[in-house]
Amino acid sequence: xxxVAIAGVGIHPFGRHKGVTALQMATVAARxxxxxxxxxxxxxxxxxxxxxxxxxxDAMVAFMGLTGIDFxxxxxxxxxxxxxxxxGVAAIRSGRYERVLVVGMDKHPTGAFTSDPTGYACPxxxxxxxxxxxxxxxxxxxxxxMHDHGISVETLGRVAAKNYRNGSLNPNAFRREPxxxxxxxxxxxVNYPLTQYMFCSPDEGAAALVLCRAEEAPRYxxxxxxxxxxxxxxxxxxxxxxxxxxxxxxxxxxxxTDVARAAFEAAGIGPEDVDVAQLQDTxxxxxxxxxxxxxxxxxxxxxxxVADGATSIGGSMPINTDGGLIANGEPIGASGLRQLHELxxxxxxxxxxxQVPERxxxxxxxxxxxPGTSAxxxxxR
Amino acid sequence: MPQRxxxxxxxxxxVPDPPNRAALIGARCADCRAVTFPASPGCPxxxxxxxxxxxxxxxxxxxxxxxxxxxxxxxxxxxxTAQTFQPWAVGYVELGDVLRVEGRLFDVDPAALDxxxxxxxxxxxxxxxxxxTEVFTFGFAPAxx
Numbered sequence: 374x375x376x377v378a379i380a381g382v383g384i385h386p387f388g389r390h391k392g393v394t395a396l397q398m399a400t401v402a403a404r405x406x407x408x409x410x411x412x413x414x415x416x417x418x419x420x421x422x423x424x425x426x427x428x429x430x431d432a433m434v435a436f437m438g439l440t441g442i443d444f445x446x447x448x449x450x451x452x453x454x455x456x457x458x459x460x461g462v463a464a465i466r467s468g469r470y471e472r473v474l475v476v477g478m479d480k481h482p483t484g485a486f487t488s489d490p491t492g493y494a495c496p497x498x499x500x501x502x503x504x505x506x507x508x509x510x511x512x513x514x515x516x517x518x519m520h521d522h523g524i525s526v527e528t529l530g531r532v533a534a535k536n537y538r539n540g541s542l543n544p545n546a547f548r549r550e551p552x553x554x555x556x557x558x559x560x561x562x563v564n565y566p567l568t569q570y571m572f573c574s575p576d577e578g579a580a581a582l583v584l585c586r587a588e589e590a591p592r593y594x595x596x597x598x599x600x601x602x603x604x605x606x607x608x609x610x611x612x613x614x615x616x617x618x619x620x621x622x623x624x625x626x627x628x629x630t631d632v633a634r635a636a637f638e639a640a641g642i643g644p645e646d647v648d649v650a651q652l653q654d655t656x657x658x659x660x661x662x663x664x665x666x667x668x669x670x671x672x673x674x675x676x677x678x679v680a681d682g683a684t685s686i687g688g689s690m691p692i693n694t695d696g697g698l699i700a701n702g703e704p705i706g707a708s709g710l711r712q713l714h715e716l717x718x719x720x721x722x723x724x725x726x727x728q729v730p731e732r733x734x735x736x737x738x739x740x741x742x743x744p745g746t747s748a749x750x751x752x753x754r
Numbered sequence: 755m756p757q758r759x760x761x762x763x764x765x766x767x768x769v770p771d772p773p774n775r776a777a778l779i780g781a782r783c784a785d786c787r788a789v790t791f792p793a794s795p796g797c798p799x800x801x802x803x804x805x806x807x808x809x810x811x812x813x814x815x816x817x818x819x820x821x822x823x824x825x826x827x828x829x830x831x832x833x834x835t836a837q838t839f840q841p842w843a844v845g846y847v848e849l850g851d852v853l854r855v856e857g858r859l860f861d862v863d864p865a866a867l868d869x870x871x872x873x874x875x876x877x878x879x880x881x882x883x884x885x886x887t888e889v890f891t892f893g894f895a896p897a898x899x
Binding site: 484564565 | 764780
């Protein structure tokens with residue numbers, strides 16, 4: 374079984390791009406990733422494309438070139454990029470293919486995501502009642518978490534302020550204006566205790582990775598980054614998850630905890646080895662909860678860690694160094710590949726103003742979304 | 755005006771008067787005894803497919819809550835417009851030691867909500883459909899003593 378390396382990364386800036394289609398953005402990202410790897414499109418034998426809005430991500434071959442390759446499309450909620458990467462990595466590990474493109478793209482309308490609840494195993498009345506909304510659930514989850522573990526509203530404000538600050542250093546970010554804790558906490562209430570500037574927004578963008586066999590990585594890059602693990606898990610009975618008309622009183626670990634454990638086991642390392650992490654910060658509370666769920670700290674320790682700046686770029690546990698979802702928005706198919714793009718730059722030591730000091734060795738990327746699906750990828754150099 | 759519940763089989767209907775206490779209708783797994791709401795055709799805990807209808811406890815305690823401060827997009831079917839919308843509170847209420855059920859919180863100032871407060875299941879008017887039918891839904895309100 375071959376190990377897998379990231380030979381190249383590419384991104385189309387996230388934000389609002391009037392007149393540019395998702396497939397055009399995906400083409401920009403894919404060409405950038407190929408150029409980064411020094412490959413041609415005709416070198417790619419297999420591709421996986423992820424999107425929520427685009428029916429057929431593989432249609433980008435019209436712009437890339439009709440080479441006739443095996444190209445598969447995936448959608449798995451906010452974990453779409455984790456699923457796409459998982460398939461791409463498996464194709465190389467199994468020996469079936471040697472050079473693979475993984476690409477994600479989306480172009481969402483403004484406002485909270487909505488869908489047909491019955492497609493999420495929820496009854497129609499749940500949507501008619503106005504309950505089929507993710508921000509509302511995340512607000513309820515963090516409200517209880519703050520009560521149980523002593524997390525303050527100021528901590529939510531600090532997390533968002535840190536991500537906007539990191540986004541201001543990222544030329545590809547959607548939101549590049551730093552905001553103060555006071556501006557964030559004092560902005561319009563959306564779902565108590567979460568305010569407008571604590572949330573990410575659906576937006577537009579694309580990101581791509583070129584993967585190759587680890588042995589061949591030196592042909593394409595002088596600073597290869599290796600995929601040590603990529604895992605996807607769904608919720609178990611007793612997890613308190615989004616889009617649930619009811620939840621059992623008995624609680625088990627969240628899918629994020631399950632998937633992080635599986636990824637650490639597969640990678641043969643532990644949370645203490647992680648030098649830089651990109652966590653799903655759908656809202657500031659989600660970043661706080663996910664810090665503990667992936668195992669970077671214990672429940673309640675976030676209050677002091679965040680206040681002390683541990684999760685800032687210069688801290689002991691840098692999180693969302695490119696601004697995360699809060700500063701980049703969430704084009705669902707691309708979001709997780711944006712995380713891997715950032716981790717690759719960080720591990721190469723080429724993240725510019727955002728570079729984590731003492732060039733990190735191990736990075737972790739985490740996705741979480743409806744209806745309780747999570748993905749964790751661990752990379753190392 | 756004709757009246758109907760938002761969904762048949764979701765709560766006792768019509769609401770008995772007295773005692774004027776509605777009950778939500780769940781289902782219990784005949785094998786592992788896990789309870790679902792709404793009634794599910796299969797057990798999420800053990801995977802069995804023999805589920806029996808069961809009324810849930812009518813009183814519970816508030817596990818968590820939030821406020822809904824913007825008008826939801828479709829498929830929301832409430833009567834408000836952007837002009838008339840008023841924020842509401844919604845939460846999960848732990849009914850007995852059985853299940854936490856999500857629902858609108860009525861008759862309470864959101865600022866007065868607190869973890870563990872006692873709430874009763876209630877049935878309230880929700881909207882009037884184009885054909886003139888008045889639709890009722892369930893929620894929770896501070897316990898009546």
